[in-house]
Structure formats: C-alpha cells, structure tokens
Amino acid sequence: MSRLRIAEIFGPTVQGEGALIGQPTVFVRAGGCDYRCVWCDSLHAVDSQFRHDWAALTPEAVMARIRSLSGGRPLTVSISGGNPAIQDFAPLIALGRAEGYGFACETQGSIAQDWFAALDMLVLSPKPPSSGEATDWARFDACLAAAGAAPVVMKLVIFDAADYAFARAAHARHPGLPLYLQPGNPEVGPEAPVDLEAAAARLRGLIDTVTADGWFAPRVLPQLHVWVWGNQRGV
Amino acid sequence: MSRLRIAEIFGPTVQGEGALIGQPTVFVRAGGCDYRCVWCDSLHAVDSQFRHDWAALTPEAVMARIRSLSGGRPLTVSISGGNPAIQDFAPLIALGRAEGYGFACETQGSIAQDWFAALDMLVLSPKPPSSGEATDWARFDACLAAAGAAPVVMKLVIFDAADYAFARAAHARHPGLPLYLQPGNPEVGPEAPVDLEAAAARLRGLIDTVTADGWFAPRVLPQLHVWVWGNQRGV
Numbered sequence: 104m105s106r107l108r109i110a111e112i113f114g115p116t117v118q119g120e121g122a123l124i125g126q127p128t129v130f131v132r133a134g135g136c137d138y139r140c141v142w143c144d145s146l147h148a149v150d151s152q153f154r155h156d157w158a159a160l161t162p163e164a165v166m167a168r169i170r171s172l173s174g175g176r177p178l179t180v181s182i183s184g185g186n187p188a189i190q191d192f193a194p195l196i197a198l199g200r201a202e203g204y205g206f207a208c209e210t211q212g213s214i215a216q217d218w219f220a221a222l223d224m225l226v227l228s229p230k231p232p233s234s235g236e237a238t239d240w241a242r243f244d245a246c247l248a249a250a251g252a253a254p255v256v257m258k259l260v261i262f263d264a265a266d267y268a269f270a271r272a273a274h275a276r277h278p279g280l281p282l283y284l285q286p287g288n289p290e291v292g293p294e295a296p297v298d299l300e301a302a303a304a305r306l307r308g309l310i311d312t313v314t315a316d317g318w319f320a321p322r323v324l325p326q327l328h329v330w331v332w333g334n335q336r337g338v
Numbered sequence: 339m340s341r342l343r344i345a346e347i348f349g350p351t352v353q354g355e356g357a358l359i360g361q362p363t364v365f366v367r368a369g370g371c372d373y374r375c376v377w378c379d380s381l382h383a384v385d386s387q388f389r390h391d392w393a394a395l396t397p398e399a400v401m402a403r404i405r406s407l408s409g410g411r412p413l414t415v416s417i418s419g420g421n422p423a424i425q426d427f428a429p430l431i432a433l434g435r436a437e438g439y440g441f442a443c444e445t446q447g448s449i450a451q452d453w454f455a456a457l458d459m460l461v462l463s464p465k466p467p468s469s470g471e472a473t474d475w476a477r478f479d480a481c482l483a484a485a486g487a488a489p490v491v492m493k494l495v496i497f498d499a500a501d502y503a504f505a506r507a508a509h510a511r512h513p514g515l516p517l518y519l520q521p522g523n524p525e526v527g528p529e530a531p532v533d534l535e536a537a538a539a540r541l542r543g544l545i546d547t548v549t550a551d552g553w554f555a556p557r558v559l560p561q562l563h564v565w566v567w568g569n570q571r572g573v
Contacts, residue, residue: 115549117558124359125518125557127549178554283360299534299565307566314350314362319413322360323352327560330534331542 106159107190108134110148112168113337115178119328121226121283122256123207128179129169131195133187137213140234142262144291144334148185162194169199177203179223186210188246193218209258211236212243220251227280228258229273231266233287240276247277255280259321261309262287274320282321284309288329297333341394342425343369345383347403348572350413354563356461356518357491358442363414364404366430368422372448375469377497379526379569383420397429404434412438414458421445423481428453444493446471447478455486462515463493464508466501468522475511482512490515496544497522509555517556519544523564532568 114129134157136149147153160168169180180199182192188210196206196218205223212227219225227246229238247255257280259270266287274282286305290297306325313323332338349364369392371384382388395403404415415434417427423445431441431453440458447462454460462481464473482490492515494505501522509517521540525532541560548558567573 115552115554117545117549123557125559127554127556127558173554174552176552176554299538303534303566306562310352310566314352317350317409317411319350319362319408319411321362322358323362324360325562325565327541330560330565331538331545 105191106161107165107192107195108154108157109160109165110134110145110153110157110185111337112165112172114172116338117327118179118181119331120285120324120326121209121258122224122281123179123181124324124327126179128181128207129172130181130183131165131169131187133182133184133190135189136185137189138186138211138230138234138236140230140236142234142287142289142291144288145183145185147336162198165195166198166202169204170202177205179205179207182206182208184210186214188214188216188219191216191218193221196221210246211238212246213239215242215245215249217249219246219249220253222250222253225250225253225255226258227255228260231259231261231269233262233266234260256283257281258283258285260285260287262289267312270321271318278320284313284321284323285326288326291334293334293336295334297329299330302330340426341396342400342427342430343389343392344395344400345369345380345388345392345420346572347400347407349407351573352562353414353416354566355520355559355561356444356493357459357516358414358416359559359562361414363416363442364407365416365418366400366404366422368417368419368425370424371420372424373421373446373465373469373471375465375471377469377522377524377526379523380418380420382571397433400430401433401437404439405437412440414440414442417441417443419445421449423449423451423454426451426453428456431456445481446473447481448474450477450480450484452484454481454484455488457485457488460485460488460490461493462490463495466494466496466504468497468501469495491518492516493518493520495520495522497524502547505556506553513555519548519556519558520561523561526569528569528571530569532564534565537565
C-alpha cells in the first residue's frame with residue numbers, strides 16, 4: 104500500500120471541539136493542505152517547509168501506532184490535518200474498523216474522497232472570510248455526496264461579523280447539517296500563553312450574539328483543548 | 339390543570355454540560371427535591387426554606403414565559419431542578435411540543451414518571467458518594483423503563499476517587515447508556531469567584547485519569563456555564 108504523509112499521531116486525549124467534544128480520541132494529523140488560512144493553528148501540518156518533519160508511513164504502521172497509544176482498546180480515531188482529504192485513508196480505516204476502532208475526519212470540504220462514506224463522522228469545516236480562503240460550494244457539495252449515509256456535521260470558526268454572516272449563509276444553504284460554532288483563537292503559537300478570561304469572554308460573546316438573534320440552530324462550543332492545555336502540541 | 343412549583347425560568351442561553359452542551363436552551367427549574375446533596379449548586383430550587391420564592395404556575399403560564407423568552411422561536415427546553423420528577427410536566431411538554439419546542443429533563447433517577455417517554459432526552463444523574471446521597475438502582479431502572487423509546491443518557495459528577503469508582507460501577511451496570519463525566523465544582527455560592535485555572539486543572543485531571551485507565555466510554559466535559567458566567571444564576 105502507498106504511504107501516508109503524517110505530521111503527528113497523538114493521544115489518547117479528548118476531542119476538544121465540535122460534535123464529538125469530550126470524547127476520548129487518538130489524533131492522526133495528516134501533512135499537507137490546499138489552504139493557507141491566515142490564522143491556521145496547525146501550520147506544522149500544512150506548510151511544506153515542515154515536510155521534512157512528516158513521516159511517510161504505511162497504513163499498517165499508522166495503525167500499529169494507534170494500537171500502541173490506545174493499549175489495543177478501541178476508541179475514536181480523528182483524522183485531521185492539514186487537509187487529510189488530499190490522501191487515501193481508506194486502507195487505514197479498513198484496518199482500524201476490523202479491530203473495532205471508529206473514525207472521524209475533519210476537512211474543509213474542498214476535496215471529496217470515496218472513503219468519506221466509511222467514516223463514523225465527517226466534519227466539514229468551510230473556512231470563513233477571516234481565513235483569507237474562499238469556499239467552493241460545488242466542491243463542498245461533492246464532499247457531502249461522497250459521504251453517502253455517513254453522518255456529516257458542519258463546524259465553523261467565528262472571528263468577526265463577516266464570519267458570522269458566512270455562518271448564517273452556510274446554514275441557510277445546508278439547514279439539515281448539524282451545525283457547531285466556535286470562537287476563533289487569536290493565539291496560535293505553541294508557546295503563546297492562553298488568557299482563559301479572554302477565551303471565556305469570546306465564547307460568552309458568541310453565545311450572546313446567537314441567542315440575541317434568536318438563532319437556535321447552532322451549538323456553540325469552545326476549543327476545550329486550548330482551555331485545558333493551552334496551545335501545546337500533542338494533547 | 340394543576341400548578342407547577344417553579345424556582346426560575348431563564349434563557350435563552352446554551353446548555354452548559356452533558357450531551358446537549360452548547361445547545362441553545364431555555365431552562366425551567368422546578369422547585370423541590372428529595373435529595374440534599376452536600377455540594378448542591380441549586381439549593382434555591384431544593385431547600386424548602388426557599389419555597390416562598392417559588393412560583394405556582396399553570397403549564398400555560400410556564401409555556402407563555404418560554405414563548406416570551408424565545409421570541410416564539412422553538413428551541414430546546416431543559417426541565418431541571420431540584421428534582422423535576424416530583425411533579426407532572428406532561429401538560430407542559432404537550433403544550434410546547436405542539437408549537438415545535440423540544441424537551442430535555444435532568445433528574446437523579448429516584449422517581450419515575452410516565453412523561454419521561456415524551457422527552458427528546460432524559461438525563462439521569464445518579465449522585466456519587468461525595469453527595470452524601472445513595473442511589474437506589476431499582477428506582478433508577480424504573481426511570482429507565484419509564485423513558486421507553488426516548489433517548490436516555492447518564493451524567494455523573496466526579497469529585498474524588500470514590501466518585502470515580504462509582505462512575506465505573508454505574509457504567510458497568512448500564513454499559514448501553516451514553517455516559518458523560520464532569521469534574522465537581524467546589525465553588526457553588528452565587529457570589530463565589532470562579533478560578534478558571536483551577537477549573538481547567540480539574541478537567542485536565544479527570545481527562546488524564548480516564549485516558550490513563552484506557553477507559554474510553556465516557557465523554558469528559560466541563561460545566562461550560564461556570565467557565566463562562568461563573569456561579570451567577572439565570573444564565
């Protein structure tokens with residue numbers, strides 16, 4: 104089988120955001136991305152200047168690492184990145200599923216893959232205007248179609264009013280997708296201290312906006328991992 | 339219809355804990371409880387010394403207040419307490435459902451009610467040893483049976499090692515119930531300042547315990563409302 108470009112594999116920890124928040128998870132972070140979001144918190148898995156730090160691993164080797172980290176006890180594996188949809192994770196998912204592991208994948212929705220249909224959850228995170236990237240909704244819809252019967256949710260990061268308007272429009276376009284909003288994190292360097300009071304204030308502000316608008320569709324959540332571990336990697 | 343003893347109705351805000359964390363919600367807090375947990379964070383809805391502050395409202399009056407707070411836009415209503423299972427919430431649920439509102443209920447599982455089956459989610463929160471109360475599992479099982487086909491989850495607060503052992507035993511007894519754990523909050527007075535660093539450390543500690551044990555069944559979550567609003571009431 105062909106090898107996967109992997110920036111890091113870590114855990115078990117808990118999922119910090121979105122639909123599976125709080126769920127014990129091992130993360131497989133793929134290297135490489137077709138986007139360059141200005142506020143990216145995972146540049147070490149995105150920018151090709153870091154490619155020499157990425158491992159070229161067979162699916163069997165990735166699975167061996169997951170098994171080792173989890174003590175062989177099945178749990179949820181989150182395939183993230185970078186954009187994992189650049190690569191073929193079908194063999195890894197097949198290996199893990201045979202041992203009882205579940206798989207979620209987080210991607211911006213710019214590249215569709217047949218293996219989305221094998222996931223327990225596909226998290227599509229179109230990037231709002233503050234990212235500097237633009238969403239191609241035809242490509243997003245292709246991702247949705249590729250997922251087939253697999254559960255799909257939409258997760259959006261909100262930094263400002265334009266992002267919030269983008270979220271409202273995205274929901275209007277896909278009202279059937281469970282929607283998760285989270286405030287953007289302006290402090291993304293791994294050494295940057297996290298101001299918990301400021302993080303709480305950002306979450307409070309987003310909750311206030313949503314409830315004042317009488318917009319009750321989205322669930323509003325923090326990035327729990329940032330609150331608990333700051334911007335450290337590997338947790 | 340008979341009147342309901344209601345300690346407070348507030349929102350919309352977001353659900354701060356458990357399976358519906360982050361979901362826009364109006365809370366209906368019932369007055370009265372058959373338990374006296376030593377760390378109760380809602381004594382104003384529990385202790386009969388506060389009963390003169392509880393309103394005796396018809397289900398129609400409660401629904402009118404929910405409608406007013408939500409601007410007539412359907413959302414999730416969480417019936418909490420106290421122990422709401424002391425009273426008959428069937429008429430309120432019927433009124434709200436006819437207008438598109440959804441209903442969740444939080445109770446310790448000591449009293450079963452037929453109206454559990456009309457809920458969108460029943461949250462059973464057996465109280466761990468640190469509460470000073472003891473769980474009667476036959477009564478808990480009766481609550482589960484009363485829920486019928488309604489979704490049921492279990493939520494447990496963890497203050498110490500004995501509580502954690504209780505959680506493991508509760509899960510072993512009911513492995514099919516989705517399980518949510520949260521660290522206990524030792525600062526419950528409405529004026530008590532919340533130490534966010536300490537709250538984050540408690541959550542980190544519980545996550546570390548669960549993952550170190552290779553126990554991947556529970557989701558581990560904070561009390562988000564405490565992080566965002568402190569111990570204030572009405573949010």
